[in-house]
Amino acid sequence: MSATTGERTDRDGARPALAWSYGTAIALGAFLLFEVQPLIARYILPWFGGSIEVWTTCMLFFQVMLLLGYLYAHVSTRFLPPRGQAALHGAVLLAAMAFLPVIPADRWRPSTVDVPSLRILLLLLATTGLPFFALSATSPLLQSWISTLRPKRNVYRLYALSNAGSLLALMTYPFLVEPYLARRAQSWAWSAGLIAFAVTCAICAFPVWAIGRLPGEPAPPDSPKRYHGQPATIARGRAPRSGKREGHAATDAPTDGGRRALIYWLLLPAAASMMLLASTNMLCLEVASFPFLWVLPLTLYLLTFILCFAGERWYPRRVMFGMAVVAGLGVVALRYNWLHTVSMAFQVVVYMAAMFACCMICHGETYRLRPPAERLTAFYLLISSGGALGGFMVAIVAPLLFRGYWEFYLAMPLCVALAIDAMQPMGERRARRWRFARTLGEAAIVCAGALLVVVDRRVDASGRTLERARNFYGVLRVMEKDLPLRPDRPELEFTLRELQNGPITHGSQIYDVRVHEELARSPRGTDRPLKVPSATIVRAAPTTYYGPDSGGGVAMRFHPDGTNRPRRIAIVGLGAGTLAAYGRPGDTIRYYEINPEVAAVADSYFTFLSDCRQRGVHLDVVLGDGRLSLQREPANGLDILVVDAFTGDAIPVHLLTREAFALYFNCLRREGVLAVHVSNRHLSLAEEVGRLARAFDVPEVLLRHRPDKRQLALTPSEWVLLSRNRLLLDDPLIRPHVVGSPVGIDVGGPPWTDDFSSLLGALRW
Numbered sequence: 001m002s003a004t005t006g007e008r009t010d011r012d013g014a015r016p017a018l019a020w021s022y023g024t025a026i027a028l029g030a031f032l033l034f035e036v037q038p039l040i041a042r043y044i045l046p047w048f049g050g051s052i053e054v055w056t057t058c059m060l061f062f063q064v065m066l067l068l069g070y071l072y073a074h075v076s077t078r079f080l081p082p083r084g085q086a087a088l089h090g091a092v093l094l095a096a097m098a099f100l101p102v103i104p105a106d107r108w109r110p111s112t113v114d115v116p117s118l119r120i121l122l123l124l125l126a127t128t129g130l131p132f133f134a135l136s137a138t139s140p141l142l143q144s145w146i147s148t149l150r151p152k153r154n155v156y157r158l159y160a161l162s163n164a165g166s167l168l169a170l171m172t173y174p175f176l177v178e179p180y181l182a183r184r185a186q187s188w189a190w191s192a193g194l195i196a197f198a199v200t201c202a203i204c205a206f207p208v209w210a211i212g213r214l215p216g217e218p219a220p221p222d223s224p225k226r227y228h229g230q231p232a233t234i235a236r237g238r239a240p241r242s243g244k245r246e247g248h249a250a251t252d253a254p255t256d257g258g259r260r261a262l263i264y265w266l267l268l269p270a271a272a273s274m275m276l277l278a279s280t281n282m283l284c285l286e287v288a289s290f291p292f293l294w295v296l297p298l299t300l301y302l303l304t305f306i307l308c309f310a311g312e313r314w315y316p317r318r319v320m321f322g323m324a325v326v327a328g329l330g331v332v333a334l335r336y337n338w339l340h341t342v343s344m345a346f347q348v349v350v351y352m353a354a355m356f357a358c359c360m361i362c363h364g365e366t367y368r369l370r371p372p373a374e375r376l377t378a379f380y381l382l383i384s385s386g387g388a389l390g391g392f393m394v395a396i397v398a399p400l401l402f403r404g405y406w407e408f409y410l411a412m413p414l415c416v417a418l419a420i421d422a423m424q425p426m427g428e429r430r431a432r433r434w435r436f437a438r439t440l441g442e443a444a445i446v447c448a449g450a451l452l453v454v455v456d457r458r459v460d461a462s463g464r465t466l467e468r469a470r471n472f473y474g475v476l477r478v479m480e481k482d483l484p485l486r487p488d489r490p491e492l493e494f495t496l497r498e499l500q501n502g503p504i505t506h507g508s509q510i511y512d513v514r515v516h517e518e519l520a521r522s523p524r525g526t527d528r529p530l531k532v533p534s535a536t537i538v539r540a541a542p543t544t545y546y547g548p549d550s551g552g553g554v555a556m557r558f559h560p561d562g563t564n565r566p567r568r569i570a571i572v573g574l575g576a577g578t579l580a581a582y583g584r585p586g587d588t589i590r591y592y593e594i595n596p597e598v599a600a601v602a603d604s605y606f607t608f609l610s611d612c613r614q615r616g617v618h619l620d621v622v623l624g625d626g627r628l629s630l631q632r633e634p635a636n637g638l639d640i641l642v643v644d645a646f647t648g649d650a651i652p653v654h655l656l657t658r659e660a661f662a663l664y665f666n667c668l669r670r671e672g673v674l675a676v677h678v679s680n681r682h683l684s685l686a687e688e689v690g691r692l693a694r695a696f697d698v699p700e701v702l703l704r705h706r707p708d709k710r711q712l713a714l715t716p717s718e719w720v721l722l723s724r725n726r727l728l729l730d731d732p733l734i735r736p737h738v739v740g741s742p743v744g745i746d747v748g749g750p751p752w753t754d755d756f757s758s759l760l761g762a763l764r765w
Contacts, residue, residue: 018207022146025200026158029138030165032193034302036102037062038173038295039186040128043104046654047625048116048594053395053472055294056277057117060391061124062132063273063384069136070384074377077144086205089134089141093198096131100194101187103127109628116472117396131194138162138201140380145208147373155373156309159380163305170299182756261369264422265382266389271415272362273390276301278408279355281394283348284502296348300356308363315364320357324416327354331412358415365422403468404475413449417442466497466605473595474501478605480511483712491515494538496713497605499576499598506598507546507576509606510538510713539607543713545679546578551703551719552642554734555675556582560639560725568637570667572626572655573644573677574598577608585616592626599623625652627660633667641668644677646685653759656685657752661692674698674722683762689720691751698722699729701737 041058048054072092076085108123110116139162143155177186280297307314330350333339339346371379390411398407420438463481470476479498484490492515498508512535546552556579559567566586571579574593583589589612593599599621603609612619622629626645641664645652654660656676664674678685686702693700701721707714721728728734749761 018146018149021200021203022142023158023161025197025204026139026142026162027165027168028193028197028200029135030162031169032190032197033132033135033138034166034169035173035177035193036128036132036190038170038178039183039190040102040104040124042178042183044108044120044123046652047109048120048472053117053399053474054120056281056391056395057120058124059277059298060388060395061121063388063391065129065132066136067381067384067388069133069138070140070377070381072133073137073141073144074381077141077377082145082148082208085141085145086209089137089201090205092130092134092137093201096134096194097198099128099131100191101184102131102190103184103187110625112624135194135197136384138197140377142201142204143380144377145204147376149207151373155376156367156370157311160306160309163302163309167299167302167306170295170302174295179758179761182753184755261371262382264369264418265366265379266386267418268362268366268415268422269383269386270390270393271386271411271418272301272304272359273387274394274407274411275355275358275362275390275415277391277394278398278405278411279351281405282408283351296352297355300352301359304356304359304363308360308367312364312368315360315367317361317364320360320364321416321419323353324357324361324412327357328412330354331409335409354412358412361419362415365419369422399470399472403470405470410449413445417445420445463498467601469597469601471595471597473597476501476595476597476601478601492532494713496543497576499601499606501598505544505715507578507602507606508543508713509576509578509608510541510543511535513538540581540611541713542578542581544578544715545677545705545717546581547705547707547711547714547717549707550705550714550717551701551721552579552644552675552677552717553582554703555640555642555673555719555721558640558673558728560669560671560673560727562727567639569640569642570630570633570638571642571644572630573642574602574621575644576606577602577612579642579644580608580612580617580619583612583615583617583619586618588618589620591619591621592629593621593623594625596623627655627663630663630667635666636669638667639669639672640675641672642675642677646676646678646680646683651680651683651685651759653752653757654754656688656692657754657757658692658695659754661696661751665696665698671725671727672723673725673728676720676722677717678720679716679718683759685762686718686720688752688762689722691749693720693722695751696722698724699738701728701734703737 037058041055044058045054076088080088104123104127108119108126110119139159143158146158147155181189276297280294283297284294327350331354334347334350366383394407394411398405420441423438463479465477466480467478468475477500479500481496481498482493483496484493492513494510494514495512496508497511499506513533515532542548542553546556548554548557556569559565566588567584569583569587569589570592571589572592574591575598577591580589580591602621609619609621626643643655643664645655661674668674676685676689678689690700690702699722701723703719703721705714705717705719707716721734723729729738
């Protein structure tokens with residue numbers, strides 16, 4: 001009990017409520033910090049085609065703002081007295097309220113596809129810049145305040161608490177927030193949380209304001225002695241009376257002083273940040289760009305911070321290095337296809353194990369080199385600088401330098417090499433031997449990573465790579481492989497060209513047919529002559545999801561009037577341009593494509609577009625978001641509208657909402673046909689389209705096409721056709737597939753809207 005106040009105090013003379021208030025503020029600030037990231041990304045992700053680079057660019061922005069927040073905390077604690085710090089931060093929080101609610105204005109919707117990264121950064125700055133800046137400064141600033149009030153406290157554990165709050169935000173958003181709250185409701189709820197956070201920060205500022213009293217004022221009984229507004233033991237760098245600096249890892253500190261430690265505080269977090277974003281890209285490229293997988297690497301990344309900054313016992317160095325080696329071998333095996341028939345779950349485990357081990361190593365060694373508490377703001381400033389540097393290398397530099405996601409194969413050995421270099425054994429003799437072995441090990445690690453990049457090949461059955469292009473919207477590859485034309489005549493081969501975006505095929509074309517001479521000379525079961533079709537004929541054949549019996553083929557062969565009148569057709573999503581094979585002389589076909597590289601590749605390596613123009617079809621390609629571009633179409637002007645943007649794993653949800661379908665039906669003639677391609681590996685989208693069909697009272701036709709095994713160039717597909725046209729609905733081939741209104745099958749639940757949609761309900765579990 002205190003003799004003067006009668007209140008219960010802790011060992012430092014501060015009330016126990018002090019620790020609770022600071023812990024609550026730090027955890028709440030981190031929670032809000034990471035809750036706003038998926039919220040704002042959900043607003044802007046559909047505007048930029050659902051690309052993984054949208055998330056990467058968002059991460060870069062948040063890392064840069066985190067750096068600025070840490071810089072602000074460092075400068076204010078270094079040059080301002082406690083009262084000045086509290087007053088300034090209060091003003092920043094009040095100014096942040098002017099940005100509420102954090103809802104991007106419609107004027108930020110892109111009208112062109114030029115420099116999307118810059119537009120995203122400006123959008124984020126105008127929408128969430130100051131609130132995010134204020135929140136990002138919370139952890140280092142409040143830790144500095146509590147170290148002023150309680151010099152003996154291990155404040156680095158509060159950094160683990162901060163990351164725990166961030167982790168809680170990532171875990172709750174997809175399961176508790178997104179499925180139950182509309183975007184606007186989420187924005188207002190987040191705004192209320194920011195106000196509550198500001199109140200909590202004000203409570204934390206009261207004891208700091210008390211120790212920053214004017215000269216001559218009596219010191220509060222429980223406040224420590226100060227030196228220019230700071231505790232003497234901290235301001236002068238003296239160790240506590242126990243003779244040991246709390247939180248200072250003397251046994252692991254570099255032997256050449258603090259300057260070398262500064263380099264590691266920057267480079268180790270930079271390597272970990274590169275590993276985070278590079279592994280996210282690899283996961284989406286090689287496995288799936290499914291949105292929930294975007295959060296998984298960030299979750300593990302935050303977990304490494306929590307474990308490493310909770311104490312050195314949570315970082316088993318030997319175990320993590322061993323795990324990194326084993327996971328690295330697994331990554332090499334996946335790259336060169338040494339493991340056949342590998343499941344998606346196994347690939348996710350390998351990539352995430354590599355990322356987790358490398359980030360644990362980087363953050364563990366960073367924590368071992370942590371400084372005394374009086375330098376914690378500089379420590380956190382360099383950590384955040386490293387995070388921003390790593391994000392800049394992956395989001396900006398890598399797309400300019402690399403044709404593929406090669407930064408992953410450089411970041412992984414870089415993490416291990418930097419961690420080895422940061423370790424320094426005690427004793428001069430051991431140090432000399434260690435430096436020699438360390439140099440050899442680092443050289444071997446870096447060479448191994450460079451070899452994975454230089455030897456750019458794949459030992460698998462995917463065929464030959466004709467072209468690889470990378471931009472903001474991902475990595476495109478044009479592959480070519482040889483297949484038998486018919487199972488009973490293996491001597492006849494055709495060459496199939498495929499357009500791939502990550503693991504997803506976005507169209508193909510039979511490019512050539514020839515006779516395999518060796519197989520032709522071998523004994524066969526039949527000597528019947530087989531006519532070899534010309535290249536012109538085979539190139540005109542629709543392939544993959546677009547065969548004549550698929551939903552897309554049915555829609556493109558249909559005429560709403562049953563006449564020969566030229567049709568007006570709009571197609572959202574270009575791919576290889578396969579649907580152009582159905583164009584008739586006089587028709588007008590307009591493609592809407594957001595990725596300029598797709599348009600260039602479709603014209604250069606496939607002939608669907610050029611052949612269509614030669615047949616007398618008026619065909620053009622409009623670059624930009626399909627929904628925004630369709631707003632320029634005249635009302636009731638289209639006979640057929642095809643929405644083919646959902647085969648990838650990161651779907652543009654804004655093309656599948658009530659507002660989007662209202663636009664589609666406004667563009668279509670009343671007797672027109674809306675064809676929606678809903679083939680997807682991870683999402684069941686047919687039910688969502690069914691809800692929209694019921695909302696607009698339009699009959700729905702669900703066509704699931706399963707090609708014959710002999711049709712090697714075709715793949716299974718799932719299409720939904722929406723039309724009131726009786727010529728289509730009364731067709732004997734179509735009638736059995738009519739599943740919507742007026743048949744009246746209840747698909748349940750409200751349709752998605754621009755304000756509310758959740759992919760969780762559409763998952764194929």
